Amino acid sequence: MNGLLITRNRRFTIERIFARTQDWVGSLRQSAALLIGLLLIGMWVLIALLAPMIAPYSPVEQRLSERLSPPSLSHPFGTDELGRDVFSRVLYGARISLPIGFGVVALTALLGTTLGAIAGFVGGLLDELIMRLSDAVLAFPSLILAMAITAVLGPGLNNAMLAIVLVLWPEYARLMRGQVIYLREMEYVTAARAIGVPEHRILGRHILPNAASVILVKASLDVGNAILLAAALSFVGLGAVPPMPEWGAMVAAARQKFFEWWIGTFPGLAILTTVVGFNFLGDGLRDFLDPRLRRGPR
Numbered sequence: 001m002n003g004l005l006i007t008r009n010r011r012f013t014i015e016r017i018f019a020r021t022q023d024w025v026g027s028l029r030q031s032a033a034l035l036i037g038l039l040l041i042g043m044w045v046l047i048a049l050l051a052p053m054i055a056p057y058s059p060v061e062q063r064l065s066e067r068l069s070p071p072s073l074s075h076p077f078g079t080d081e082l083g084r085d086v087f088s089r090v091l092y093g094a095r096i097s098l099p100i101g102f103g104v105v106a107l108t109a110l111l112g113t114t115l116g117a118i119a120g121f122v123g124g125l126l127d128e129l130i131m132r133l134s135d136a137v138l139a140f141p142s143l144i145l146a147m148a149i150t151a152v153l154g155p156g157l158n159n160a161m162l163a164i165v166l167v168l169w170p171e172y173a174r175l176m177r178g179q180v181i182y183l184r185e186m187e188y189v190t191a192a193r194a195i196g197v198p199e200h201r202i203l204g205r206h207i208l209p210n211a212a213s214v215i216l217v218k219a220s221l222d223v224g225n226a227i228l229l230a231a232a233l234s235f236v237g238l239g240a241v242p243p244m245p246e247w248g249a250m251v252a253a254a255r256q257k258f259f260e261w262w263i264g265t266f267p268g269l270a271i272l273t274t275v276v277g278f279n280f281l282g283d284g285l286r287d288f289l290d291p292r293l294r295r296g297p298r
Contacts, residue, residue, distance in 0.1 A: 034284020040277025112172025
C-alpha cells in the first residue's frame, strides 16, 4: 500500500513538473522579445566560448604587409592599421566585453540591493544617509561621473569596472528600498512578526525573495548598459589598454580612419547587437515574470 502511494505521489509530481514546463515553454513562445534576446545573447556567449576555435588569426598578430586591407575571403572584416585581423579581434572581444557586463552587474546588484534592503527595512537615520548618498551619485550623468572616477584611479579595465559599479549602485539601492518598504507591510510579513519570527529571517526569507524578480529584470537590462559604459570609457582612453581587443577601444582606433570604415563598423555592430539583445531580454523577462502580463486580460 505504501509503495502504491509513493508511486502515485511520484507520478503526480512528474505531471506537475511537466505541466509547469509546458506553461513556461508556451510563455516563451508568446514572448518574441525574450526569444530574440536569448538568441542574440546565446550567440555571443557561444562566440566568446569558441573564439579560439573560430578565429582564423591571433587577435594581436600583426601583419604590416596587409595593413588596412578591406574585407576579403582571407580577412572577412578586413585588417586594422597594424595588419591585425578585425574579425578575430571582434570574436575575442566578446571574451572581454561579456564578462565585464556580467561582472559589473553582479557586483552592482550585490552592493545596491544590500544597501537598499538595509535602508528600507531599518529606516531612520541609516535610511536617510544611504538615500542622500545615492542622490548625490545620481545627480551626475553616469558617463561623466564614471570618466571622473576612472581618471582619478587611472586608466585600465579594472578601474573602469570599479567606476561603473560606483556609478550604478544607487539605482539598485533605490529600487530595492522601494520594494522592501512595500513588502514589509504585507499581511504575511505581519503574520510572521506576530508568531515571533526574527527580523533578519523575515528580511531574508520573506521579503528579499519576493523582490528578486524586479532586481533580475533590472540586472538583465543593465548588463547591456555596463558593456556600453565600458566601451565608452575605452573609447576615450580610460578603459581597455592596447593591444587588448576590447570593442570600445577598437571603435576608438577607427576615429581617424574614415575611409577604412570596416575598422570601427564591425566592433560597433557587436556592441549594438549585444546591447539590443540584453534590452530585449530585460523586456521579455519583465513580461514573463509578471503573472498579470503572462496570463493576459480575463
